[in-house]
Amino acid sequence: MTHAVTLATIHAAAERIAGEVVRTPLVPSPTLSERAGAPVFLKLETRQTTGSFKLRGATNAVLSLPPEARKVGIAAASTGNHGRGLAHAAARQGLRCIVCMSALVPENKVAAIRTLGAEIRIVGRSQDDAQDEVDRLVAEEGFTAIPPFDHPDVISGQGSIGLEIVADVADVEQVVVPLSGGGLFGGIAAAVKALRPLARMTGVSMERGPAMQLSLAAGRPVPVEELPTLADSLGGGIGLDNRHTFALARDLLDEVVLLAEAEIAAAIDHAYAAEQEIVEGGGAVGIGALLAGKLTVSGPTVLVVSGRNIDMALHRRIVSGAWEETPCPA
Numbered sequence: 001m002t003h004a005v006t007l008a009t010i011h012a013a014a015e016r017i018a019g020e021v022v023r024t025p026l027v028p029s030p031t032l033s034e035r036a037g038a039p040v041f042l043k044l045e046t047r048q049t050t051g052s053f054k055l056r057g058a059t060n061a062v063l064s065l066p067p068e069a070r071k072v073g074i075a076a077a078s079t080g081n082h083g084r085g086l087a088h089a090a091a092r093q094g095l096r097c098i099v100c101m102s103a104l105v106p107e108n109k110v111a112a113i114r115t116l117g118a119e120i121r122i123v124g125r126s127q128d129d130a131q132d133e134v135d136r137l138v139a140e141e142g143f144t145a146i147p148p149f150d151h152p153d154v155i156s157g158q159g160s161i162g163l164e165i166v167a168d169v170a171d172v173e174q175v176v177v178p179l180s181g182g183g184l185f186g187g188i189a190a191a192v193k194a195l196r197p198l199a200r201m202t203g204v205s206m207e208r209g210p211a212m213q214l215s216l217a218a219g220r221p222v223p224v225e226e227l228p229t230l231a232d233s234l235g236g237g238i239g240l241d242n243r244h245t246f247a248l249a250r251d252l253l254d255e256v257v258l259l260a261e262a263e264i265a266a267a268i269d270h271a272y273a274a275e276q277e278i279v280e281g282g283g284a285v286g287i288g289a290l291l292a293g294k295l296t297v298s299g300p301t302v303l304v305v306s307g308r309n310i311d312m313a314l315h316r317r318i319v320s321g322a323w324e325e326t327p328c329p330a
């Protein structure tokens with residue numbers, strides 16, 4: 001099956017965003033290599049500007065907008081890593097960026113997005129209310145909404161990570177990618193499989209709401225119940241009208257690994273204690289899969305460590321051993 005995202009669109013994206021995003025370090029991990037019995041590397045998107053890889057896709061999407069759209073600006077309802085990436089990318093290009101959020105979003109999240117240069121619009125009391133305002137800005141004022149994962153420009157931007165992985169570890173045998181909506185996975189997989197067809201692509205999600213895994217098992221996108229998880233940046237569904245990332249995962253994913261909450265906490269702790277990296281839950285799941293013995297490692301393996309934006313009080317609890325699992329309200 002042919003996809004809108006190809007090695008060519010990924011190369012073009014990488015060229016477009018070079019100079020706007022950090023070419024992040026890819027470092028060997030002696031502790032994880034020792035444990036796995038094979039070379040293990042960390043691709044540190046924790047060091048990306050705005051604290052996650054999402055800046056890559058956001059920047060590529062912003063730079064790909066036609067001139068008329070650039071004149072008006074972009075709108076989004078994300079208060080997480082996608083919102084941060086968009087706010088920064090838009091500010092860098094001198095575009096207006098309106099981030100809509102509900103009155104229930106905590107002040108520190110509001111401040112983080114505002115600091116990056118976005119206009120904040122507080123509407124209603126739910127994410128749906130915020131999204132309604134985005135839809136209105138698009139329909140009535142001509143703003144462009146850039147989705148967090150299911151868009152060829154976004155996926156191609158994330159795919160630039162795949163090019164860097166193959167450039168840095170030419171004999172890579174396996175790439176392990178945090179998996180939610182699948183933009184990160186789809187982009188990296190499209191690049192890596194085109195350059196190293198025999199490399200294995202593994203996705204890692206949390207047991208609490210693994211949207212892509214449930215959708216793949218059903219053969220079509222299915223709704224998932226959102227549950228509290230340490231991997232909060234992996235929460236949410238893949239969209240029932242998914243157009244790109246479901247097909248990419250179906251065609252390019254070799255295996256999905258699911259983690260329990262305690263395994264995600266262990267990964268955050270290991271990243272800090274053994275690698276001296278502050279990593280958020282969603283970013284640490286590759287490390288967690290390896291530590292839990294849930295990965296088959298037979299050769300050079302790259303774990304994509306996708307972000308660092310964790311609540312620091314929670315991080316302190318985890319690395320000091322004071323974190324306890326909250327029971328799942330299911």
Ligand SMILES: *Cc1c(COP(=O)(O)O)cnc(C)c1O
Pocket residue numbers: 052054081082148149178179180181182183184185233234280282283306307308
């Ligand atoms: C968004 C995000 C992911 C998942 O990316 P998808 O493209 O939705 O699969 C993983 N890690 C972090 C830190 C993220 O912000």
